[in-house]
Amino acid sequence: MRRDLFTPDHDEFRTLVRDFVHARIVPEYPAWEKAGIMPREIFTEMGDLGLLGFALPEQYGGAGMRDYRYNVVLQEEAARALVTLGTVRTQLDVILPYFLEYADEAQRARWFPGLAAGRLLTAIAMTEPGTGSDLAGMRTTAIRDGDDYLLNGAKTFITGGANADLVIVVARTSTDPDNRRAGLTLLVVEDGMPGFTRGRMLEKMGCKVQDTMELAFDNVRVPQANRLGEEGRAFGYLGHNLPQERMTVAVGSVAQARAAIAATVDYVKQRKAFGTPVASFQNTKFELAAMSAEVEAAQAMADRAVRELIDGELSAADAARVKLFCTEVQGRVVDRCLQLFGGYGYMMEYPIARLYTDARVARIYAGTSEVMKLLIARDLGL
Template structure:
């Protein structure tokens, strides 16, 4: 169906990204999956092309275009090529907004040029063992001591944590028995700070090209000048960016579901069973037709929400609706596509296997489907 959310500038950016992915990503992707991470050279290349600095102000080496549609184009083009740029996506869509919103001038001068060039890689450390979606239940603590905070605790499921130069850590700096959400603070831990350790790299079912690690902090002295925003205000900061984080998942879910259908159509036209192409069977046609309709419905929903996000009007409840619907569509679509591949779909040499395993986490991270339903129910007065 016709889409009207992109301008000529977005389409020019799309062409740039498409050429980069075809030349610099696709030929090496299998190697990166085996290594369990993307090399730093990918970020440097993206930085040189201006991709990482689109939203960063021009005085720090960026383009000053805070338009989420550029981020969406990047995801769509990666999915089109049957790859993901998960760590890049996390840096641009999830982490960079915190720096853009809450970094002071001194911090901008220190960090923004490196973020734009790809020299500085980032991660955000929220999830702790046993907390999951309960952000208010964080136990990692930071105690003020002169010009520093002394940070102690552990984090898990940290995307990009293996190579990160800057890690935004959510820590508890105060406790209010009447308000569990109060007292959380954002501290930027830098690579090499004594007491900051990277634990084991977690072995995931999918998303193999994206490193996910455990982090620990043992009396790490973090200078107070590395605090983002106000002390004790982090819960509100986290909430402000959740709509975009959930949209990021939704955009990827639709793009990957569409890619799954495209690669499946190519396969069933070539694969024969009982002497005839699998595409000729009525069941195959009906399955793919049904999936196509679901994807177009999800795409329309995403496009409306993307425009609302760009205009600053996307509500938390609507972001939850979009994430819930699109990730459930993605799960159904990739499962049915894999079925049409038959036994070959279970073989990792076929991209549908990766699309299948990568898709499963979409209903978990950035808030589980169950959490999305709670948010939606509250918006209904329930």
């Protein structure tokens, strides 16, 4: 169906992204999956092309365009090529907004040029063993010591943790027995700070090219100059960016579901069973037709929400609705597509197997489907 979300500038950017993905990412992607990480030089190349700095101010090497549609294009073109850019997506869509909103002038001068150039890589450390979606329950602490904070704790499931030069750590700087959400602070830990160590690379079911780490902090001395925003205000900061984070997951889910359908249509036209193409069977036609209708509905919902996000009008509840619907559609579509591949769909040499394993986490990270339902129910007055 016709989409009216993008302008000619976005279309031109799409061509640039598509060419880069096919030239530099698709040929090397299998090797990156085996290694479990994207090489740093890819970020540098993306920075040189201006793919990482479009939201950053021009004086720091960016394009000065805080338009989320460019992020959407990047995801859609990766999905079209049957690859994912999870670590890039996390840096641009999840982490960069914190720097843009809360970095002071000195911090901008220190970090923004490297972020725009792809020479400073980032991660955000929220999740702790045993806390999951309960951000208010985190136990990592940062105690004032003169002009510094002494940071202690452990984080897990940290995307991009292996390559990160800057890690935004959410830590508890004070405790209020009447308000669990108060007293959280954002601190930027830099690579090489004494006491900051990276643990094991976690072996995941899917998203193999997206490095995921455990991080530990043992009396890491973090200067106050590395604090993002005000002390004790982090819970509000995190909530402010959650709608975009959840939209990022939803956009990727729709794009990957659409890619799964395209790959399946190609396959069933070529694959024969009982002497005839699988595409000629009524069940195949009906399954793909139903999936196509679902994806178009999800696309319309996501596009509308992207517009509201750009206009600053997307509510937390509506972002939850979009994430819930789009990720559930992705799960159903990719599963049914894999079924049409038959036994070959279970083989990792076929892209549908990767799309299947990659899809499962979409209903978990950035808030589980169950958390999304709680937010929606609360919006309904329940």
